[in-house]
Amino acid sequence: MKKDVYEFKETFKERLLSYGVLKRTNGCWYRLKECPKCGDKKWHCYIKIDSNDDGPMGYNCFKCNSHGTVTKEFIESIGYIDLDDIVIPKFIGGRKLNIGETISTKIPDMTVSDVDNIEMVCKYIQSRVGRYPSLEELQAFHFIGNPRKYVTDYLGIDNIETVKNRYWFQMTNGNIIGRYKNDDTDMRWIKYKTTKCRNIGLYRISVPVDLYQPVNIIISEGVMDSIGLYYNYTGCENNLYVSVMGKQYTKGIQYAIDRGIFGDSVSIRIMKDSDVPINQMYVDWRMKALFKRIDIYENHVAKDYGVIPELFDVHKVIDKRR
Numbered sequence: 437m438k439k440d441v442y443e444f445k446e447t448f449k450e451r452l453l454s455y456g457v458l459k460r461t462n463g464c465w466y467r468l469k470e471c472p473k474c475g476d477k478k479w480h481c482y483i484k485i486d487s488n489d490d491g492p493m494g495y496n497c498f499k500c501n502s503h504g505t506v507t508k509e510f511i512e513s514i515g516y517i518d519l520d521d522i523v524i525p526k527f528i529g530g531r532k533l534n535i536g537e538t539i540s541t542k543i544p545d546m547t548v549s550d551v552d553n554i555e556m557v558c559k560y561i562q563s564r565v566g567r568y569p570s571l572e573e574l575q576a577f578h579f580i581g582n583p584r585k586y587v588t589d590y591l592g593i594d595n596i597e598t599v600k601n602r603y604w605f606q607m608t609n610g611n612i613i614g615r616y617k618n619d620d621t622d623m624r625w626i627k628y629k630t631t632k633c634r635n636i637g638l639y640r641i642s643v644p645v646d647l648y649q650p651v652n653i654i655i656s657e658g659v660m661d662s663i664g665l666y667y668n669y670t671g672c673e674n675n676l677y678v679s680v681m682g683k684q685y686t687k688g689i690q691y692a693i694d695r696g697i698f699g700d701s702v703s704i705r706i707m708k709d710s711d712v713p714i715n716q717m718y719v720d721w722r723m724k725a726l727f728k729r730i731d732i733y734e735n736h737v738a739k740d741y742g743v744i745p746e747l748f749d750v751h752k753v754i755d756k757r758r
């Protein structure tokens with residue numbers, strides 16, 4: 437173990453604790469009062485400080501969704517620590533969590549604002565899941581209010597004809613996925629891809645969760661499943677919603693692990709499509725040790741979860757293989 441890394445992390449931690457701007461949570465995770473990225477002052481920004489690990493510290497803000505390695509710039513923007521006094525040591529790689537995986541990539545924070553016309557998408561979501569979203573909810577859903585600008589400015593694509601007549605949502609890797617306005621097409625969903633980010637693209641809803649309380653990670657297949665579950669599933673609360681864009685539900689578990697969200701207070705609920713037989717579900721049960729529990733659920737009255745409340749009847753599936 438590197439002595440300078442240990443001392444740096446301990447000093448960093450003790451200083452911020454002494455100013456009352458850092459709180460302990462579980463294990464190596466701490467909460468910062470103010471997020472240096474978005475300015476949120478309600479302790480949504482988590483920092484992993486493991487003084488016994490030679491790797492860099494990581495952070496994850498549940499308000500603005502930014503995450504990555506704690507850099508010199510990050511420390512400067514927290515304040516309270518005079519970097520003229522303390523030398524930042526050279527960290528050693530080989531982190532156990534690949535929390536820094538996305539740092540090299542800036543996913544643009546382009547979602548939707550009050551200048552965008554949201555009536556169409558709100559009506560569409562209402563027709564699917566029975567609820568009319570607020571602007572804040574559309575932002576949490578990573579709805580792209582101006583897909584034309586997103587595709588040309590960020591993705592650098594000039595063939596944008598197909599942007600029209602679709603509702604676009606941003607993925608974790610910057611790709612966008614667009615749902616056709618109605619069911620009159622065989623291409624209901626299409627994607628615009630970026631080569632700027634090599635991460636697996638998942639869909640997620642960015643609602644803040646309280647990591648002091650038991651957390652549930654609700655994993656489903658598609659965008660409308662997550663949105664339907666967000667509105668209509670009442671089986672548990674303090675939930676994170678992740679869609680894996682297919683049937684490899686384990687990707688959702690890996691996503692949680694990569695972001696440091698695991699442990700005895702974290703449960704996984706895999707919401708499988710009801711046409712997937714339980715014996716064809718691939719879940720890496722070795723991951724089970726990292727969570728309180730991993731359970732599989734299905735909807736008894738519909739194929740999936742992008743449906744109105746009347747079509748929600750979700751039950752746990754008994755998996756006899758375990």
Ligand SMILES: [Zn+2]
Binds near residue numbers: 472475
């Ligand atoms: Zn933030």
